[in-house]
Amino acid sequence: MEEKYDFGLVGLGVMGRNFILNVADNGFSAYGYDLDPEKVAALKEEGGHEAKVNAATNIKTFVQALKQPRKIMLLVPAGKIVDAVIESLLPHIDRGDIIIDGGNSFFTDTDRREAYLHDKAINFFGAGVSGGAKGARLGPSIMPGGSKSAYQHIKPIFEAVSAKYKGEPCVAYLGPKSSGNYVKMVHNGIEYGLMQLTSEVYDLLKKAGDFSNEEMHDTFSKWNAGRLQSFLVEITSKILEQKDELGLDKGHLVDQILDKAKQKGTGKWTSQNAMDLGIPVPSIDIAVSMREISGLKDERIEADKLYDRPEIEKLDKKELEKMAEEALYFSFIITYAQGLHQLADASKEYNYNLDITTIAKIWRAGCIIRAGLLADISEAFEADKDLPNLLLSSHFIDKVKSTVGSTRKLVAHAAANGIPLPGISNSLTYFDAYTSSRLPLNLIQAQRDFFGSHTYERLDKEGIFHTEWE
Numbered sequence: 001m002e003e004k005y006d007f008g009l010v011g012l013g014v015m016g017r018n019f020i021l022n023v024a025d026n027g028f029s030a031y032g033y034d035l036d037p038e039k040v041a042a043l044k045e046e047g048g049h050e051a052k053v054n055a056a057t058n059i060k061t062f063v064q065a066l067k068q069p070r071k072i073m074l075l076v077p078a079g080k081i082v083d084a085v086i087e088s089l090l091p092h093i094d095r096g097d098i099i100i101d102g103g104n105s106f107f108t109d110t111d112r113r114e115a116y117l118h119d120k121a122i123n124f125f126g127a128g129v130s131g132g133a134k135g136a137r138l139g140p141s142i143m144p145g146g147s148k149s150a151y152q153h154i155k156p157i158f159e160a161v162s163a164k165y166k167g168e169p170c171v172a173y174l175g176p177k178s179s180g181n182y183v184k185m186v187h188n189g190i191e192y193g194l195m196q197l198t199s200e201v202y203d204l205l206k207k208a209g210d211f212s213n214e215e216m217h218d219t220f221s222k223w224n225a226g227r228l229q230s231f232l233v234e235i236t237s238k239i240l241e242q243k244d245e246l247g248l249d250k251g252h253l254v255d256q257i258l259d260k261a262k263q264k265g266t267g268k269w270t271s272q273n274a275m276d277l278g279i280p281v282p283s284i285d286i287a288v289s290m291r292e293i294s295g296l297k298d299e300r301i302e303a304d305k306l307y308d309r310p311e312i313e314k315l316d317k318k319e320l321e322k323m324a325e326e327a328l329y330f331s332f333i334i335t336y337a338q339g340l341h342q343l344a345d346a347s348k349e350y351n352y353n354l355d356i357t358t359i360a361k362i363w364r365a366g367c368i369i370r371a372g373l374l375a376d377i378s379e380a381f382e383a384d385k386d387l388p389n390l391l392l393s394s395h396f397i398d399k400v401k402s403t404v405g406s407t408r409k410l411v412a413h414a415a416a417n418g419i420p421l422p423g424i425s426n427s428l429t430y431f432d433a434y435t436s437s438r439l440p441l442n443l444i445q446a447q448r449d450f451f452g453s454h455t456y457e458r459l460d461k462e463g464i465f466h467t468e469w470e
């Protein structure tokens with residue numbers, strides 16, 4: 001009898017093709033499935049040896065090639081395709097088999113699918129994968145949620161293929177049901193926030209400091225060697241040195257890219273769900289809004305003609321670079337703080353039983369939001385696992401205190417000079433509000449009671465009060 005394969009993968013696109021080759025590189029035999037015969041043929045060729053990597057366009061052949069309990073990962077576009085693939089697998093798989101959705105599926109879809117498949121005795125995992133094509137090939141961060149006992153079957157494969165941080169795998173069982181997809185969604189929300197912040201600093205260096213692309217390349221490289229070390233700062237430095245091969249002037253590619261940022265939805269879902277839960281994540285909200293504003297290119301061009309802008313007062317390059325590093329570091333901290341706060345509250349709301357330390361640890365390598373800061377963040381949560389907010393951790397007080405001053409100066413300078421810094425200023429405002437023992441929302445309570453008899457509480461007496469204001 002022919003030897004069966006350890007792992008199956010549906011969807012041989014950007015992520016799937018790379019993930020399956022990674023599985024094979026780590027000593028597991030793997031079988032791929034895609035509707036497209038060219039992708040199947042390409043994988044077989046790239047996989048080299050048929051006993052190690054094989055693939056088919058026939059779903060029955062694919063399923064029958066796998067060892068039981070079958071471990072079948074889907075890396076197909078989120079949405080209806082995931083349901084369609086599950087339906088096409090069902091006639092061929094057996095009780096106890098495991099389906100893993102590795103895509104960016106919406107978490108309530110994962111709950112629905114998990115309940116549907118649970119009734120058929122099929123184990124279903126939502127396991128977000130981060131790291132892009134290169135990560136999938138060489139070591140991503142993986143965020144699995146589902147049945148703890150069934151996880152034992154996929155654990156050896158996931159631990160082998162995942163990125164490693166100082167030898168520790170960047171994957172861990174996170175919790176039941178949709179917990180893995182939820183964590184990946186918030187990962188992407190933080191990703192949106194950090195990308196927005198990086199783009200603001202790039203804009204500020206250019207406009208307030210006349211930095212050239214070469215100079216910014218050097219600045220981001222230098223920052224990446226320090227406490228801002230992160231994948232997004234690293235790739236920003238690389239992007240800034242990339243020459244344009246298509247354009248006529250052979251300048252830098254970044255200058256020729258249309259300033260309209262697209263989105264597939266995960267950042268927006270993070271914001272929407274944070275609103276549902278009542279968790280403030282303004283650094284993420286504004287990153288979503290900025291992608292939307294960026295899309296209004298024609299209107300922006302019209303509006304630009306209608307309103308004057310102040311002439312920008314230039315800052316000393318060295319001083320600006322130092323302040324920008326501090327503001328970016330400060331705003332990165334605030335963005336992680338908001339995302340992790342959301343995870344902690346969602347964990348209670350949806351009974352995920354998430355361990356924030358574990359999440360911070362599996363984000364230290366492999367994923368798009370990997371950063372040196374995550375080692376400090378995991379230590380902060382290790383010291384206090386019930387920490388409500390990073391800003392309350394003794395590990396972060398000095399880091400925040402020493403960088404907030406520059407953030408204030410840059411936000412003020414940018415506002416006075418008409419340079420939009422929405423992510424950095426939202427991060428600062430969040431900080432100022434979160435650290436205020438008294439906010440002016442007493443007035444809002446009074447207004448609500450004035451016009452709608454909505455009542456209010458008092459500082460000096462227990463109870464619920466209403467005033468006839470007029």
Ligand SMILES: NC(=O)C1=CN([C@@H]2O[C@H](COP(=O)(O)OP(=O)(O)OC[C@H]3O[C@@H](n4cnc5c(N)ncnc54)[C@H](OP(=O)(O)O)[C@@H]3O)[C@@H](O)[C@H]2O)C=CC1
Pocket residue numbers: 010011012013014015016033034035036039075076077078081084085102103104105129130131132133264
């Ligand atoms: N790209 C990235 O950097 C990342 C993507 N993700 C997520 O991973 C998932 C996959 O993304 P990605 O690899 O980029 O997407 P791609 O579109 O590159 O690949 C999806 C693959 O699935 C195939 N497919 C579609 N429908 C079916 C079907 N019914 N049966 C079998 N195969 C099918 C597609 O074939 P065809 O093209 O012929 O339709 C394609 O080969 C998504 O949820 C995405 O959000 C997560 C992290 C990073």
Ligand SMILES: O=C(CO)[C@H](O)[C@H](O)COP(=O)(O)O
Pocket residue numbers: 104129130131132188191262263264265266267368
């Ligand atoms: O999951 C990812 C990385 O972690 C994807 O790259 C992400 O989906 C990109 O999102 P968007 O297209 O909305 O910018």
